[in-house]
Amino acid sequence: MKIKHQAAERHVLTITVDNEAGILAKIAGLFTARGYNIDSLTVADITENHAVSRITIVTHGPPAVIDQIHAQLERLVPVHKVIDLTEAGDHVERELALVKVKGTGDARVEALRLAEVFRAKVIDTTTSSFVFELTGDPGKIDRFVALMRELGLVEVGRTGVVGMMRGAEAA
Incomplete structure (x- = not known):
């Protein structure tokens, strides 16, 4: 049986989260525990009342791995929304x-x-x-x-x- 290897693709993920202590460590830990690499990571408060932050992560992986990352991020609390800008369009x-x-x-x-x-x-x-x-x-x-x-x-x-x-x- 031949194993088909998929090429790693670059993806830009935006993650909207509650602005609370430990969430960045939780997300970075998700990547580390599963052996996923983070090429770039930024985070900043995006609301006037400082309640919500936006994390942008650039990572590489075959489509199945990116889908898995996306699904695992969405299950984390306090994640509000995960968007793969690469897949979403312009x-x-x-x-x-x-x-x-x-x-x-x-x-x-x-x-x-x-x-x-x-x-x-x-x-x-x-x-x-x-x-x-x-x-x-x-x-x-x-x-x-x-x-x-x-x-x-x-x-x-x-x-x-x-x-x-x-x-x-x-x-």
């Missing part, structure tokens, strides 16, 4: 990165030129370094970091992905 994703680059002379000029092309903003500078702020989809940030690596990349800090469905309706 959505936007953004990430923020701070990128520190050292360099002088031509490398410094090239770093500034590339930052302009990528619409990165200089938020700190010395005579031998820059810190750039860059927002965009994760691929854009990956490309910028790769180019800066050749010019003197020192450090990168990334927020993780946040995502939202397109259109006027709430997810």
Whole structure:
């Protein structure tokens, strides 16, 4: 009997939860206990009264594993809603990165030129370094970091992905 292996697909999951202590640990524990990897994780309070938070998780897996993750998340209390943005349709994703680059002379000029092309903003500078702020989809940030690596990349800090469905309706 031949076993069919399914390719791992990237999925962006948004999870709306009560804003209470321990829920993030409970969700991370669900992933850890089952051997699922979290590529990116963000969480923030989303209501005026601080009662509800939104967690965004980027993970990879074959469809059956993603379905299992989705079902297990929905069974957790205090999870209100789980949406797989990847499956739900058109959505936007953004990430923020701070990128520190050292360099002088031509490398410094090239770093500034590339930052302009990528619409990165200089938020700190010395005579031998820059810190750039860059927002965009994760691929854009990956490309910028790769180019800066050749010019003197020192450090990168990334927020993780946040995502939202397109259109006027709430997810």
